[in-house]
Amino acid sequence: MSEPTLTAVLPDERGYFGEFGGSFVPEILVPALEELNEAFLTAKQDPAFQACYHGLLRDYVGRPTALTYAERLTERLGGGRIYLKREDLCHTGAHKINNAIGQILLARRMGKTRIIAETGAGQHGVATATVCARFGMECIVYMGAEDIERQQLNVHRMRLLGADVRPATSGSQTLKDATNEAIRDWVTNVRDTFYIIGSVVGPHPYPAMVRDFHTIIGEEVKTQLHEKEGRTDPDMLIACVGGGSNAIGMFHPFLRNTSVRCVGVEASGEGLDGRHAATLTLGKPGILHGALSYLLQDEEGQVSLAHSISAGLDYPGVGPEHAWLKQSGRVDYVSATDQEAMEGVQLLSETEGIIPALETAHAVAGLARLAGETDPDDLIVLNCSGRGDKDMQTIAEALS
């Protein structure tokens, strides 16, 4: 197998990014994935679909989201000029809705009547429940029983929006297990059901499709940065990585320009020698939820339990494109602990008046460490992927 170059169109026709990705699913799902891939490729080329998608992003989501110059954070960290891509200002409070809008339009186009989703922090669940309410479609969201406990606010939001939130009670009762349950539901109800996956994970074509529905983030950065600074490409991009959707959405339009340093920040939980969710940092290649990627696992190939204070990063897998970007060296992956993330929440709140989600706080923590390596005339863009309202109880407990 020849190594793909950065200018290659990835994934290949079988869904591989280098050696990562592919489709590892029960045979029952094969025709559904082929049908989805065809529908997605056709929709991408269809001006009517694009007009509908971009119209909803503008009038319903509130795009373009602001690119905010973080003046006091820049002063505090003493390096390059920091901009925040304000995905926290999206309707529902995080970037997740970009993808939910795209996928529900595909579901309608394909004549599917029933929507299922998995959720960790509840942001993707809320985004999916929201678009289902908007289009009057049945919505079932699988959520780990433990996550239902720690993300009560989002559970209430989903139920108010009309979704049926079903607890996943197997295994670790978090995102991994909610995803297993969603796949089992899909296997059972594949004929009328559309599975809206919430990150750049899962079997082909999901990693590419979810990415493409989020690249609007990076594309807007180009336009907005040009307006404010006279150049489209910054020196550094930084984003948190759980499955990796907000990061890939921002990085992707910049990957061919290798002078743009891209940094993904994983959750190292209690620390890399304790319980963590730093899949790219410490995982090994493996198969989970339909794709070959990096995976936290033991010597027997049993999937390890991830840990992060942030439910949205508490996942033992990662999108296969990130695995490829790590292996090729194009993106740097670092990590931040629960404690550092909590400091990141306080830092952004105090300097900019923006309370970030705990996921986003990991990117803030990563930047706090790396900003010193940059020059004052460097441009840095941090993906402020979500707002922190949903995490207030966790934050209050951690800071008390």
Place this chain on the structure above:
Amino acid sequence: MSRLKAHLESIAAAGEKALGMFITSGFPDLDATPDLLRAIDAGGADFIELGMPFSDPLAEGIPIQRSSERALAAGVTMRQTLEYAADFTASSDTPLLLMGYGNPVMRYGIDRFFEEARTAGVQGVILPDVLPAPDSPFFRAAAAHGVDTVCLVSPTTPQERVTYIDELSSGFVYAVSVTGVTGADKGDAKPIQDYLRRIRPAVSRNALLVGFGIRSAEDVASMVAETDGAIVGSALVNLVAACWDDSDLSHAQRLERVEAFVRELKSGTSS
């Protein structure tokens, strides 16, 4: 021709139908597996699938999920499973297959796994999340070491893909009875029989066996009408869990119940 295939053909040539039984390795505890394999064999199973437990078995219903969790909690390893297989095949000619998921095999080392499986006398391997492809490292390693790779078809599989799967499958072709997970309620037999009748002409190179949701001798009898045999897993796992959780039963009594259940199921193949 592989031994598994020859075995299934000889059953068909005699006008009989085959019964395959699935049991999770290391379940309900590490001591149980060798005795369970012998009891299943004594009950008349034509082949046995030994399940390799995985933490995230996404094609499994509750019974096999729970059995996998229990086996992993008991500390079963891939090496242990291969030892169970070697012990069993040393004393029985009944074909033994391993069934599980791609990741534990990949972590063990794909080539090493198939080499050691062959050495342990394993006839075939079933990996429901590894799709058939000629250049798949799993399929290449299996072929290199002479281990059959049994592929699955489902009610959603188009006819031309059934033909393709038949070409890449060895040992037999495993027809999933319904869209669902293992142990699912399979509902009426009629639509399943219609689907099996549809795909049967496309499976010309291999025997066609059906599984998922088959619980009784009556189920077996209705499912083998259009196939070469049936496979039962979750129902046996449920029985084993119930027997081992019943402290009034002795070890011998538990094994007797398992053997009797298999014998009862086997009666459904010759009606």
